[in-house]
Structures are given as structure tokens and as C-alpha cells.
Amino acid sequence: MTHRSFFWFVFPTLSAMMLFIALPIVSVLIQSLHVEHEQVLVVVESCGPFGCTQTMDIDHEATQALRDEQPLGRFNGLNTYINRSHLAFADISEAWQTKATLTEFVQSIMNLPFYRALAFTLTYTFGVTPFVLVFGLAIAVGVNNLPKLFKGPTIFCSLLPMMVTPLVGALTLFWMVDGDGVIGATLQYLFDDPALSLKASASLTWIMLIVYGIWSSIPFSFIVFYAGLQTVPKDILEAAMIDGATKWQRMWHVVVPHLMPLLIFITLIQLMDNFRVLEPIIGFSAQAHATSLSFIIFNDLNESGYPLFASAAATSILTILGVAVLLTPVLIRTWRDFHRKSH
Amino acid sequence: MALTVLSGFRPLVMVSTGCVILWLLVAAFPFLWTLWGSFKVQADFFSKADWTNALFGVNTLRETGGSFTGEGYSGAWVDEGFWKAAINTMIVVFFTTIISLTFGTLGGYALARSGFRYAFWILMAALVFRAMPHITLVSGYLLPFFEWNIWGILPTTIIVLVAINQPFTLWMLHSFFLNIPKDIDESAMVDGCTRFQAFRYVIIPVMWPGVITTGLFSFLLAYNDFAVTAMLLSSENQTMIPAIRSFLGTTQQEGNVMFAVAAVVSATVPLFLLVLFFQRQIVSGLTAGAVKG
Numbered sequence: 001m002t003h004r005s006f007f008w009f010v011f012p013t014l015s016a017m018m019l020f021i022a023l024p025i026v027s028v029l030i031q032s033l034h035v036e037h038e039q040v041l042v043v044v045e046s047c048g049p050f051g052c053t054q055t056m057d058i059d060h061e062a063t064q065a066l067r068d069e070q071p072l073g074r075f076n077g078l079n080t081y082i083n084r085s086h087l088a089f090a091d092i093s094e095a096w097q098t099k100a101t102l103t104e105f106v107q108s109i110m111n112l113p114f115y116r117a118l119a120f121t122l123t124y125t126f127g128v129t130p131f132v133l134v135f136g137l138a139i140a141v142g143v144n145n146l147p148k149l150f151k152g153p154t155i156f157c158s159l160l161p162m163m164v165t166p167l168v169g170a171l172t173l174f175w176m177v178d179g180d181g182v183i184g185a186t187l188q189y190l191f192d193d194p195a196l197s198l199k200a201s202a203s204l205t206w207i208m209l210i211v212y213g214i215w216s217s218i219p220f221s222f223i224v225f226y227a228g229l230q231t232v233p234k235d236i237l238e239a240a241m242i243d244g245a246t247k248w249q250r251m252w253h254v255v256v257p258h259l260m261p262l263l264i265f266i267t268l269i270q271l272m273d274n275f276r277v278l279e280p281i282i283g284f285s286a287q288a289h290a291t292s293l294s295f296i297i298f299n300d301l302n303e304s305g306y307p308l309f310a311s312a313a314a315t316s317i318l319t320i321l322g323v324a325v326l327l328t329p330v331l332i333r334t335w336r337d338f339h340r341k342s343h
Numbered sequence: 344m345a346l347t348v349l350s351g352f353r354p355l356v357m358v359s360t361g362c363v364i365l366w367l368l369v370a371a372f373p374f375l376w377t378l379w380g381s382f383k384v385q386a387d388f389f390s391k392a393d394w395t396n397a398l399f400g401v402n403t404l405r406e407t408g409g410s411f412t413g414e415g416y417s418g419a420w421v422d423e424g425f426w427k428a429a430i431n432t433m434i435v436v437f438f439t440t441i442i443s444l445t446f447g448t449l450g451g452y453a454l455a456r457s458g459f460r461y462a463f464w465i466l467m468a469a470l471v472f473r474a475m476p477h478i479t480l481v482s483g484y485l486l487p488f489f490e491w492n493i494w495g496i497l498p499t500t501i502i503v504l505v506a507i508n509q510p511f512t513l514w515m516l517h518s519f520f521l522n523i524p525k526d527i528d529e530s531a532m533v534d535g536c537t538r539f540q541a542f543r544y545v546i547i548p549v550m551w552p553g554v555i556t557t558g559l560f561s562f563l564l565a566y567n568d569f570a571v572t573a574m575l576l577s578s579e580n581q582t583m584i585p586a587i588r589s590f591l592g593t594t595q596q597e598g599n600v601m602f603a604v605a606a607v608v609s610a611t612v613p614l615f616l617l618v619l620f621f622q623r624q625i626v627s628g629l630t631a632g633a634v635k636g
Contacts, residue, residue, distance in 0.1 A: 071486060139363060141359060142366075160374060171591075182394045215370075294478045294570070319479050330470065
């Protein structure tokens with residue numbers, strides 16, 4: 001294909017990606033270096049029967065004019081990154097000096113919004129993925145052994161948790177585990193504690209969200225593993241059987257190694273997708289105990305009145321850096337694949 | 344032919360079948376429960392005293408005179424104007440899918456047929472873009488969109504969703520076009536077609552299976568999106584998913600949770616039908632990248 005025709009073929013898709021994915025990243029970077037204007041203050045003298053007092057008041061008109069003139073705000077350098085809502089270096093070093101024990105130190109860090117969100121995001125990402133792999137494989141093997149008649153309907157039901165909108169899936173589960181819902185009420189009955197609520201404690205909230213994450217991601221790993229099982233070479237399995245390998249040995253030494261590339265593929269996709277967890281927190285209204293990086297960006301942008309663009313942008317850049325770290329192995333792998341194919 | 348990893352060993356088969364049945368229960372029960380409960384009143388769906396109320400609708404019978412009630416649905420669709428959100432969703436999803444596929448087919452075809460180094464770099468860039476959390480991109484859009492006065496309208500959201508869709512669409516169609524033999528369009532070009540004519544008359548007629556599979560995923564992405572539609576649409580242009588979210592705030596206080604339940608069920612039904620009719624394509628699409636790579 002000539003360069004010229006290649007250019008015209010990729011032009012629409014490339015310009016869409018440049019305009020709405022690459023440029024926004026630049027825009028986020030610029031926004032993160034600026035900060036909202038301070039409100040313009042004026043001295044107002046109010047005179048009453050007992051003399052005059054001077055008070056500071058906000059000049060709304062002037063503030064608005066300034067905002068309209070420079071919507072980006074004023075230049076702030078890296079200050080947004082190191083303030084209390086983000087990396088909070090000052091607070092960390094203060095906590096390091098004043099807190100006596102390590103536990104107290106960790107506790108005080110977990111009160112900082114960014115680190116709280118980061119802790120949940122990482123726990124969620126690395127908590128969900130292993131379960132998804134194990135359960136997905138177990139179900140794939142189980143379905144593979146079902147009579148053919150049942151396979152279709154089984155796969156249909158299995159796909160549902162992944163296919164439904166994350167917010168809708170989260171709400172569906174939330175209404176069941178909520179205090180008045182069927183599972184929530186049953187738990188209260190079982191533990192004989194009418195005040196038991198999964199929303200009340202931080203650890204229960206985290207577990208609830210992670211269970212949701214596993215539930216909604218199992219179908220993906222199940223389907224991929226199921227497809228992989230169809231391609232396991234039969235002669236190797238038979239050879240292993242002739243050599244006297246038991247079921248478990250065949251599973252562990254033949255099937256699992258064969259599925260290894262798929263396992264890596266699922267892990268990488270899962271890490272990327274779980275890192276951006278947002279909807280479950282909104283669906284479960286769990287923000288009191290669990291916030292994620294995406295959620296604090298969403299929250300900043302939803303700030304009633306005037307969205308906190310700078311704060312959201314700084315968190316976005318930090319999130320993108322996190323994604324870059326997660327993505328490095330994928331890129332290296334793809335790079336190697338490409339070289340293997342081209343040589 | 345089924346693979347016989349575990350067959351012939353009775354207890355193991357029982358355990359694995361048990362696992363599958365348990366999973367099916369976990370996977371499907373929440374939807375059945377919510378579907379059934381959406382036709383009851385709130386006192387039944389959230390019945391603390393006796394969970395069987397939700398099955399038999401004791402309070403529903405007392406309050407409305409029948410075992411089933413469509414109050415939640417009429418409340419959501421008529422009183423709260425969910426029909427408007429449904430129409431908006433249809434518009435957004437339709438145009439996003441069509442435009443994504445048009446852009447993606449052209450790009451994917453070119454990437455599959457070009458051996459140049461930059462084709463690889465475009466695919467790598469697409470992979471990086473695919474990993475960007477959508478909300479970080481949204482925080483980049485908001486301020487410029489406010490400034491240019493294009494915030495809150497459907498076309499902006501559609502083009503943003505198209506762009507977010509592109510990396511995935513490109514990868515999928517790229518690997519699909521790699522499977523169409525090079526010879527057929529090259530022989531057309533030997534016969535005197537230009538590159539575009541070869542694409543138009545030789546490739547387009549044979550590309551539909553791949554395009555339909557990719558289209559399903561474009562549809563799902565546009566339909567399921569929350570971050571973009573919630574932030575970029577004004578309240579009168581909202582699509583279904585952000586509309587459900589704003590229900591949560593307003594209905595909880597007024598004791599109309601059943602409106603939200605009905606809306607959630609309504610939003611699930613199209614997906615249910617989609618999986619029912621296109622199960623084979625969805626499965627093949629999900630596994631295409633994995634099994635080959």
C-alpha cells in the first residue's frame with residue numbers, strides 16, 4: 001500500500017484519536033499546572049448607627065470577569081500536585097516526624113484523599129484479578145464437561161454479569177445486599193444483628209466491591225479460557241494418559257501450560273480495566289469508605305457550582321502515570337511479538 | 344468434540360458440575376430477582392420482615408389490588424421522563440456505532456495491508472489509548488468544551504465516544520482483515536482497480552462477519568458508557584445510564600426507589616436480547632484477540 005493511500009485510509013480514525021484522546025491528555029497536563037482564580041476581594045464599609053466597620057467581601061462581578069478572561073486560571077506550577085489533596089509531601093513528612101508508631105503513620109496517610117483512593121484502587125485491581133483467573137478456569141473446565149445440550153444456555157447466563165452496564169449491575173447487586181434487600185436481611189437474620197449493614201464498615205464495603213468486581217469479570221476469563229480449552233492438543237493429552245498421568249497431573253502439566261498465554265492476556269486486560277474502577281462505587285454508594293482514583297476525579301468534576309479542573313487534572317495525570325506503569329509489560333510483549341513476526 | 348479432561352472420574356465431574364450450577368445461580372439470580380421484584384411495590388421488594396413477600400407480593404396485593412404492578416415502570420417512563428433518555432440513548436448508540444465502524448474499517452484495512460513501520464506504531468499508540476481511564480480524558484474535555492460552547496449536546500458526546508471506541512475497533516478489525524487473503528484485493532488492483540476501488544468492490548462484500556462482531560462491541564461500549572455521558576451531557580440530553588444515576592438521588596428521598604428499579608430493568612432488557620441473539624458473535628469477538636495472540 002502506498003504512503004498516500006495509507007494516509008487517506010487512516011486519516012479519519014487517526015484524527016479522531018488525536019483530537020479526542022491525545023489532545024485531551026495534553027489539555028489535562030496544562031490544566032494541572034494551573035489553578036482556579038482566587039476570588040476578588042473588596043473592602044466594603046458598612047456604616048450603622050454605631051459607626052462604620054470595614055469588612056472584606058467577594059466581588060462577584062470582578063471574579064466572574066477574571067474567570068471569563070482567563071478560563072484556565074492562573075499558573076501554579078506543580079503546586080497542585082503536592083497539595084494536601086494529592087501527593088501531600090508536607091503532610092507525609094510531618095506525619096513521619098510526629099507519629100510514634102508505624103501504624104499511626106499509615107493511618108494518617110490513609111486519611112489523605114489521594115492515598116486513600118490509591119490504596120483502594122490497587123487493592124481492588126490486585127484483589128479481583130487472581131480470583132477472576134481461578135474461578136474463570138474452574139467454570140470453563142466445568143462447562144466443557146457439560147453435555148452439549150446445556151452448553152449454550154450456560155454460556156448465555158454466564159455472559160450476563162459482564163454484558164450489563166457496570167452501573168446497572170452494581171445497582172442490581174446493591175439492592176439485594178442493602179439492609180432491606182434479600183441478601184442483606186438474610187445476613188442480619190443469620191448473624192442476629194439487625195443493625196448489620198455492609199455499608200457501615202470500611203472493610204465490609206471493600207469486600208463487597210471486590211466481590212462485585214469478581215462477579216462482573218469472571219465471564220470474560222471464563223469465555224477466553226473456554227475457547228482456549230477447545231484448542232488443547234488431544235494427542236498430547238492421550239500421550240500423557242498412556243504415560244499414566246492422573247486427571248490432576250494432566251490438568252496441571254498439559255492444560256494449564258497450554259493456557260498460559262491466555263492467562264497473561266486476561267491478567268493484563270483485567271489490570272487495565274480494574275484500575276479505572278468507577279461505577280461500582282457510585283452504584284453501591286460506597287464513597288464514604290472506598291474511593292478510587294477515577295472516583296476522586298469524577299467527584300472533583302462534579303463539584304457543585306464550579307468544577308475543580310486543576311485538582312481533577314492533577315489526579316488524572318497521576319492516574320495516567322499509574323496506567324503507564326501497568327502497561328509497560330504489555331508494550332514490551334507486543335514489541336517482542338512484532339519483532340518475532342517480522343524476522 | 345468436547346475435551347475430556349475430567350470425564351470418567353465421577354466425584355470430580357460432580358464437583359465441577361456443582362461449581363457450574365452454583366455459578367449460574369450467582370450469575371443469573373440477581374437479574375431474575377430484580378426483574379420479578381420490579382413489578383412489586385417497594386414494601387415487597389425491600390421486605391425486611393419476610394423475603395417471600397417479594398415473591399408473592401403481599402403488600403402489592405394490598406396496595407394496588409393485584410399481585411403485579413406496573414407503577415414503577417409508568418413512574419419511571421412517564422412521570423420521570425425516562426422515555427426521553429431512551430430516545431437519546433438510541434440516537435447516541437446508533438450514530439456512535441455507525442461512525443466507529445466506518446472509521447475503523449478504513450483504518451483497520453489500511454493497517455492490515457501496510458507493512459510499513461509506522462503502521463505498527465499506530466497500533467501501539469492505539470493500545471496505549473485503549474488503557475486510558477475514560478474519566479481522565481473527560482477531565483481534559485470539559486474546560487475546552489465549555490469554552491467553545493459545545494458542552495451538553497448529543498453530537499459532541501457521539502464524536503467523543505467514537506474516538507474512545509477507535510482503539511478497540513482498530514485492533515479488532517485489523518486482526519480480522521489480516522485473515523482476509525491479501526491476494527483478492529491485490530488481484531483486483533492488478534486488473535486495474537485503484538486501492539479504494541479494490542476496497543469498495545472486493546473487500547466490502549466479504550467483510551460483514553467481522554464488522555458485525557466489532558459493531559456489537561461498539562454498541563456495548565456506547566450503551567454502557569457512564570463516565571463520558573454523565574459528564575458531557577446536560578440534564579435534558581441525558582442518556583439512560585446517567586439518567587438512572589440521577590434517579591438515585593431524587594427518588595431515594597421521595598420513596599420512589601421502584602422507579603429506579605424499573606429503569607434499571609428497562610436498561611438491561613436490550614442487552615439481554617443482544618446476548619440472546621448474538622451470543623456466538625460476542626463469544627468469537629471476545630476470544631479472537633486472545634486465542635490468536
